[in-house]
Amino acid sequence: MPQKIKVAVIGAGPSGLSAAEVLREDSRFEVTLYEKNSWVGGKCHTVFPDGTVTNGQKGGYEVGAVAITSKSSGYNELRELICKYDIPTSRFKDSSRSSFVFKPGSPNYVKALLKPNGLLAYGFEYLRYRRSKHAGYTNRPKVLNKSLSERYSPEVVSRFSHVVQGFGYAEFEDPALTPAVLYYHQYLEFGHLSLPLHTIDIGTQGIWARIAESYEAEQLLLNHDVTSIKRSPKGVKVTANHITKDYDYVVVSTPLSAAVRYLDQSADDAAFMSKMRYNHYVTILCEVDGLDAIGTLNRGACEQNDLLGEVMLNYKRFKDSNIGCLYLYQPKGKNYSDKELIELADKSLRNNLDASIVDKSKALVYHWKDYFGHLSQADLDDGWYNKFEDTYQLKNRTLFVSSGLHFETINASVQYGTREALRAIKQWAQ
Numbered sequence: 025m026p027q028k029i030k031v032a033v034i035g036a037g038p039s040g041l042s043a044a045e046v047l048r049e050d051s052r053f054e055v056t057l058y059e060k061n062s063w064v065g066g067k068c069h070t071v072f073p074d075g076t077v078t079n080g081q082k083g084g085y086e087v088g089a090v091a092i093t094s095k096s097s098g099y100n101e102l103r104e105l106i107c108k109y110d111i112p113t114s115r116f117k118d119s120s121r122s123s124f125v126f127k128p129g130s131p132n133y134v135k136a137l138l139k140p141n142g143l144l145a146y147g148f149e150y151l152r153y154r155r156s157k158h159a160g161y162t163n164r165p166k167v168l169n170k171s172l173s174e175r176y177s178p179e180v181v182s183r184f185s186h187v188v189q190g191f192g193y194a195e196f197e198d199p200a201l202t203p204a205v206l207y208y209h210q211y212l213e214f215g216h217l218s219l220p221l222h223t224i225d226i227g228t229q230g231i232w233a234r235i236a237e238s239y240e241a242e243q244l245l246l247n248h249d250v251t252s253i254k255r256s257p258k259g260v261k262v263t264a265n266h267i268t269k270d271y272d273y274v275v276v277s278t279p280l281s282a283a284v285r286y287l288d289q290s291a292d293d294a295a296f297m298s299k300m301r302y303n304h305y306v307t308i309l310c311e312v313d314g315l316d317a318i319g320t321l322n323r324g325a326c327e328q329n330d331l332l333g334e335v336m337l338n339y340k341r342f343k344d345s346n347i348g349c350l351y352l353y354q355p356k357g358k359n360y361s362d363k364e365l366i367e368l369a370d371k372s373l374r375n376n377l378d379a380s381i382v383d384k385s386k387a388l389v390y391h392w393k394d395y396f397g398h399l400s401q402a403d404l405d406d407g408w409y410n411k412f413e414d415t416y417q418l419k420n421r422t423l424f425v426s427s428g429l430h431f432e433t434i435n436a437s438v439q440y441g442t443r444e445a446l447r448a449i450k451q452w453a454q
């Protein structure tokens with residue numbers, strides 16, 4: 025029997041697990057996943073109120089990715105994974121995939137009207153839509169609906185248009201809003217009127233926990249922080265926890281900021297990759313008094329750089345609990361302690377939303393320092409993505425599926441990981 029082609033995948037987030045899935049479906053490959061955390065899922069992270077990882081159990085709170093949106097082909101790869109692993113979803117099966125935006129006047133409302141109590145429900149939701157004091161509901165969709173070409177340079181549009189389903193995103197120098205989340209809170213949490221936003225019953229992290237169950241222990245190395253990768257024409261040496269192993273190829277699925285630290289590369293290469301910058305996103309899980317809605321949004325904090333540090337978004341996942349998830353950004357150039365961030369969040373809640381954190385000593389803080397990779401306009405104009413593709417992608421025995429190379433949503437990460445792995449197979453299995 026011919027020897028298997030050995031591939032190390034670094035990082036068990038959505039893009040790494042998706043790439044690994046493609047490779048291990050091909051019997052010519054043998055895949056080993058390295059993950060520095062004790063759990064899989066990366067920025068999909070679902071926890072119980074005490075902070076323990078749900079690992080596929082129901083009832084958790086999302087402190088990372090919240091919701092799965094998108095439609096049409098952008099969602100195909102993720103939908104396939106969801107079906108393959110029989111992952112329970114709330115709305116996936118009975119929702120129309122043709123539209124996920126739900127607002128007064130849309131055809132979905134017409135459908136809603138035809139249901140029992142439809143008129144009543146429509147009236148209620150319409151009032152709610154009009155009267156929301158926090159979210160600026162009536163304006164926000166216009167901003168988000170700006171076409172890609174209005175918001176991005178042609179290079180980014182051409183890069184991301186196949187994975188971004190027409191909604192807008194934040195400007196480059198802004199922290200990235202998560203449109204999925206905004207839509208979720210603005211339109212989709214309306215009881216029986218809810219429309220095709222797909223929530224995963226076992227949490228977004230549960231998707232990856234479920235998939236991870238199909239790995240043998242020696243194929244999925246948790247608590248393995250990769251500290252060095254050395255590549256040569258003969259193969260790739262991966263070092264984690266002081267142990268070095270040999271592979272034929274490597275898939276880098278950590279953010280580029282992490283890859284720069286462990287990859288053997290010239291100073292010039294490192295400088296080039298370091299141009300990809302990331303926002304510092306923070307989630308605080310805590311008891312909150314006074315959140316009267318499932319989701320409220322402090323719109324000002326999203327749109328103005330000088331409001332960074334204020335709570336951008338908060339939500340209660342369960343109507344009968346007062347635990348909230350608060351999302352905010354570290355202001356640029358600041359490095360607040362957790363205690364300061366909690367104070368900041370509490371102040372922001374009080375000032376903007378008439379709400380407050382119940383017991384600050386019990387609030388849990390999660391840092392996402394490598395959220396949403398972005399480049400300066402000058403680097404975009406200079407053709408950074410094309411240079412990356414020409415110089416690094418699938419060169420030197422390495423496939424990159426790092427976040428920063430794809431749009432920061434679960435489905436985009438899955439799509440990119442899947443497609444690039446298929447490309448890699450063609451080259452590596454010649």
Ligand SMILES: Cc1cc2nc3c(=O)[nH]c(=O)nc-3n(C[C@H](O)[C@H](O)[C@H](O)COP(=O)(O)OP(=O)(O)OC[C@H]3O[C@@H](n4cnc5c(N)ncnc54)[C@H](O)[C@@H]3O)c2cc1C
Pocket residue numbers: 034035036037038039040058059060061064065066067068087088089090091092093202204205248249250251277278279282286305307351392395425426427431432433434435437
């Ligand atoms: C607060 C927040 C809210 C979000 N909301 C949404 C949402 O509502 N909808 C949506 O679609 N998306 C959302 N996202 C984005 C989504 O989570 C990302 O698109 C996705 O997780 C990116 O996948 P990835 O595999 O590329 O990277 P990551 O998820 O970052 O995974 C990378 C993995 O690499 C591991 N790693 C890093 N360094 C090493 C090392 N040296 N050795 C070994 N392993 C290493 C990490 O531990 C991690 O597991 C959100 C993200 C955050 C943080």
